[in-house]
Amino acid sequence: MDILQYVIDLVAILLLALGIKGLSKVRSARGANQLAAVAMALAVIGLLVNYLGTSGISASAWTWIIGGTVVGGALGAITAQRVPMTSMPETVALFNGCGGMSSLLVALAAAFYPTELDASGLVAVVSIVISVFVGSITFTGSIVAMAKLQGWLSTPAWMQSKARHFVNIALAVACLVAAIELVVNGGSSLQGLWLLVIASSVLGIGVTLPIGGADMPVVISLLNSYSGVAAAAAGFVVGSQLLIVAGAMVGAAGLILTQVMCNGMNRSLVSVLFGGALGASASSGGGGGEYTNITSCSVEECALTLEAAERVVIVPGYGLAVAQAQHTLREVTRSLEAAGIEVAYAIHPVAGRMPGHMNVLLAEADVPYEQLKEMDVINPEFPATDVVLVLGANDVVNPQAKNDPQSPLYGMPVLDVQQARTVFVVKRGMSAGYSGIKNDLFELANTSMVFGDAKKVLGDLLGELKELGVGKK
Amino acid sequence: MDSIFVNALWVLLLGSLLGLELIGKVPPTLHTPLMSGANAISGITVLAALTAIIKSNGSTPLLVLGSVSLGFALFNVIGGFLVTDRMLAMFSRKPARKENR
Numbered sequence: 001m002d003i004l005q006y007v008i009d010l011v012a013i014l015l016l017a018l019g020i021k022g023l024s025k026v027r028s029a030r031g032a033n034q035l036a037a038v039a040m041a042l043a044v045i046g047l048l049v050n051y052l053g054t055s056g057i058s059a060s061a062w063t064w065i066i067g068g069t070v071v072g073g074a075l076g077a078i079t080a081q082r083v084p085m086t087s088m089p090e091t092v093a094l095f096n097g098c099g100g101m102s103s104l105l106v107a108l109a110a111a112f113y114p115t116e117l118d119a120s121g122l123v124a125v126v127s128i129v130i131s132v133f134v135g136s137i138t139f140t141g142s143i144v145a146m147a148k149l150q151g152w153l154s155t156p157a158w159m160q161s162k163a164r165h166f167v168n169i170a171l172a173v174a175c176l177v178a179a180i181e182l183v184v185n186g187g188s189s190l191q192g193l194w195l196l197v198i199a200s201s202v203l204g205i206g207v208t209l210p211i212g213g214a215d216m217p218v219v220i221s222l223l224n225s226y227s228g229v230a231a232a233a234a235g236f237v238v239g240s241q242l243l244i245v246a247g248a249m250v251g252a253a254g255l256i257l258t259q260v261m262c263n264g265m266n267r268s269l270v271s272v273l274f275g276g277a278l279g280a281s282a283s284s285g286g287g288g289g290e291y292t293n294i295t296s297c298s299v300e301e302c303a304l305t306l307e308a309a310e311r312v313v314i315v316p317g318y319g320l321a322v323a324q325a326q327h328t329l330r331e332v333t334r335s336l337e338a339a340g341i342e343v344a345y346a347i348h349p350v351a352g353r354m355p356g357h358m359n360v361l362l363a364e365a366d367v368p369y370e371q372l373k374e375m376d377v378i379n380p381e382f383p384a385t386d387v388v389l390v391l392g393a394n395d396v397v398n399p400q401a402k403n404d405p406q407s408p409l410y411g412m413p414v415l416d417v418q419q420a421r422t423v424f425v426v427k428r429g430m431s432a433g434y435s436g437i438k439n440d441l442f443e444l445a446n447t448s449m450v451f452g453d454a455k456k457v458l459g460d461l462l463g464e465l466k467e468l469g470v471g472k473k
Numbered sequence: 474m475d476s477i478f479v480n481a482l483w484v485l486l487l488g489s490l491l492g493l494e495l496i497g498k499v500p501p502t503l504h505t506p507l508m509s510g511a512n513a514i515s516g517i518t519v520l521a522a523l524t525a526i527i528k529s530n531g532s533t534p535l536l537v538l539g540s541v542s543l544g545f546a547l548f549n550v551i552g553g554f555l556v557t558d559r560m561l562a563m564f565s566r567k568p569a570r571k572e573n574r
Binding site: 016017019020021023024025026029030032033034036037040043044047048051055057058060061064065067068069071072073075076077079080081083085088089091092095096098099101102103105106108109110112113116117118123220221224227228230231232234235236237238239240241242243244245246247248249250251252253254255256257260261347349356357359360363364369372374 | 477486487492501513515528530534535539546551555556
């Protein structure tokens, strides 16, 4: 490696680190993302220049490089442009799975062609084993996560039972056996390699499939961390320090992010991974039961109450995103603001389906950034709030999390909406939220249910407000 | 143990520590974009795929494997960066408009 390559690699690493750093601040985030993209391009150019200067790049190699670049790049660009903002979690899962697949294929290439890729010796074989194992799990796990979020897949009943642990342990043992076989034979055992590929792929499915939809973002974040590990292992395989650094950075940063997400949902990583769907335990534990004493009201009553309010807080949840109602919501809040009513949005750390997902959706609808208040900021303000409008959120406003030590939700940080004077909950029906737990909020005296699809209710509400002359000068 | 491997282990260790330090405090707003951006960076396996192709020495199966791997990695990289940019563009849209006034 000559000095030019060293310099280019160092600059690329520096820019990647600055990119990740900048992505954690709102003001610098967009530039940081572009910086990371530039760093990536620089790393690729550096690698090509280095090979051009030393061994040269053959014409057939160029053909296959250009072919892979055009197909992969074009598909990536089209996917990125086309997907709706509500499907962001699935999209990240898909991209992530493909990153894992890439590491898997490189490791396979090194296992099949150790002489060409200088991948012989203990270090290379162990790196290949790690790369194949983590790459396969990342790929199948991410695809399952995507399919579950899209609703293409549901969890088969036996996967909810304890039996799945034995299946997964058996698969893990198979992976271990295959890994040992490979290492002992210096990477030349083809049946060991295929056993490893198949067992770890199925293991990826086995551990992801039983996990409930609510926990899926955590899983995606964890798989994202894995794909970093797979990339670092691939770096050991081909002997690229840049790959090792970048992979390790993503792996470590992904782990932190996963932990942050778990904290927001009051779930430990262990219970996410091995506990299965929360709903399964909820039916046996406390907190279940039928609703009594529900007050429902019409959109008209809701509009009248809003008209008389001075301060309104909106609590948006995933239901709002599903109904694609964020734009209608923005129109409603515009007319309230025009009438001099103070409007704020209470954003639970895990509102939407991924932390920060709701912020993206509301930003898409032009909601001013300053009106989005985080939970710790908005909670003390609820007693001074006239009306709270809960739109498609459920578990994040369940007072059980604070009052009922028997509840599976107990200890989860929630929004204290019940402290407001009036609470309207817009909901399609009385079905439970992700957790499958009854929400005590719905039975409180100051809570009224407005039944209907969030978009339709907000549309009607807008009409009622116009009729009342709210927001007209 | 050869020194290249030991060097690589150091690189791994320092890279991991850097990753742990880089994102200490992240506002929840940015969790999704950060995850998406980090995910794009994990597509850095393009380098490994390129290496496999360049070192293929004319072996067609290796060229194909490398090329498919490159395609998957670039799907991850290009799609990841673009989709992150799309998300972040929504945050910066408002202030930008104010400045224009």
